Amino acid sequence: MKAIIYDKESKEEKLILQEVQKPLPSENEILVKVHSTAVNAADYRSMKMGLIPKNKIFGADVAGTVEVIGENVKNFSVGDEVVGDLSAHGFGGFAQYVPANESAWVLKPQSISFDMAASVPMSSVTALQALRLGNVQPGQKVLICGSGGGVGTFAVQLAKSL
Amino acid sequence: MSVHSQYNLQSHFNAEVTVVCGTRNVSIMQLLDADHIINYTSDSFVNKDERYDLILAINGNYLLSDYKKALKYQGRVVIVGGSLSQLLKSLTFGKLLFLGSKKLHTLSAKPSTADLQMILQLVEQKKVIPVIDRFYPLDQTAVALNYLQQGHAQGKVIINIDEAISSSEY
Numbered sequence A: 001m002k003a004i005i006y007d008k009e010s011k012e013e014k015l016i017l018q019e020v021q022k023p024l025p026s027e028n029e030i031l032v033k034v035h036s037t038a039v040n041a042a043d044y045r046s047m048k049m050g051l052i053p054k055n056k057i058f059g060a061d062v063a064g065t066v067e068v069i070g071e072n073v074k075n076f077s078v079g080d081e082v083v084g085d086l087s088a089h090g091f092g093g094f095a096q097y098v099p100a101n102e103s104a105w106v107l108k109p110q111s112i113s114f115d116m117a118a119s120v121p122m123s124s125v126t127a128l129q130a131l132r133l134g135n136v137q138p139g140q141k142v143l144i145c146g147s148g149g150g151v152g153t154f155a156v157q158l159a160k161s162l
Numbered sequence B: 001m002s003v004h005s006q007y008n009l010q011s012h013f014n015a016e017v018t019v020v021c022g023t024r025n026v027s028i029m030q031l032l033d034a035d036h037i038i039n040y041t042s043d044s045f046v047n048k049d050e051r052y053d054l055i056l057a058i059n060g061n062y063l064l065s066d067y068k069k070a071l072k073y074q075g076r077v078v079i080v081g082g083s084l085s086q087l088l089k090s091l092t093f094g095k096l097l098f099l100g101s102k103k104l105h106t107l108s109a110k111p112s113t114a115d116l117q118m119i120l121q122l123v124e125q126k127k128v129i130p131v132i133d134r135f136y137p138l139d140q141t142a143v144a145l146n147y148l149q150q151g152h153a154q155g156k157v158i159i160n161i162d163e164a165i166s167s168s169e170y
């Protein structure tokens, strides 16, 4: 498969498109054929801090189709459309296929495109958890500094409509 | 977790939202129904009379004392991100500066499939609309990350993997 491999030895561009072996899922994992992956600050911040995923492939917010399931997988079947935040499961989204524990994934609603689904996990969950941590109550006045980015565009909408 | 169980799908934050953004994001904020917009190129919340119950510091670089001053009694500021100096200051001086009724919290978000499912439902119901700035094919991932890192993406930046295959293999 094609994947963007992080090569820390490379003098110029460290993110390089390479042909690597297509992975197989372990017993609790599903292998997802990736359609869309969002980029996040978590990708470049981890890179800068030298926190490199085991397989050297970044990319956390993934939407795709289940291609193979591990033998202990209970909640997904081949062909299911899924989306997940893989930042706690080794990243791997900048690739044609990614295996990750089934606990990382949820079913993608049919009416939402893969691109749209991939844009949701990290940023929106961050926005929601920020509003909760701030214990916002109905009708309260909220100021959102930096509203135009991934987290901000979700925070504005969640603060108003949730 | 206690903070998590306080809200369910039926609850309404229904807050009155003021946003701080640059000129290019003003029209997006209008579309997303922000109640008040402060364009940081010509205006600032600092030294205004308005006081807030909650400030989300997602991007930017302000003094913690500016946030504190803009809070109501018992107001909270949640530091989500922004400049490194803002983050470091919040970790080192935050506790000291916010000893009174106003509180500072630093967010460390955790992936949650429960939260993700709930938001996907809101997206399905069109109550939340993901904003996507632009798309790149897989082989342009470095360019995409570089663009994001400039700090001015408008909503999300997406790598479309299928597109990379269609243009390079067929």
Ligand SMILES: NC(=O)c1ccc[n+]([C@@H]2O[C@H](COP(=O)([O-])OP(=O)(O)OC[C@H]3O[C@@H](n4cnc5c(N)ncnc54)[C@H](OP(=O)(O)O)[C@@H]3O)[C@@H](O)[C@H]2O)c1
Pocket: A040, A041, A042, A045, A122, A123, A126, A145, A146, A147, A148, A149, A150, A151, A152, B020, B021, B022, B023, B024, B025, B040, B058, B059, B060, B061, B079, B080, B081, B082, B083, B106, B107, B108, B109, B110, B148, B149, B151, B152, B153, B154, B155
């Ligand atoms: N605490 C956590 O757990 C957690 C989780 C996720 C992300 N984060 C952090 O949260 C921050 C935001 O993430 P993101 O994904 O939303 O980033 P992003 O998409 O890169 O944010 C870009 C947006 O920030 C705005 N911006 C930049 N400088 C600004 C300023 N001085 N004042 C107001 N707005 C400004 C830009 O609007 P203009 O073009 O109008 O300036 C742009 O729309 C990052 O620092 C990230 O590391 C933290």
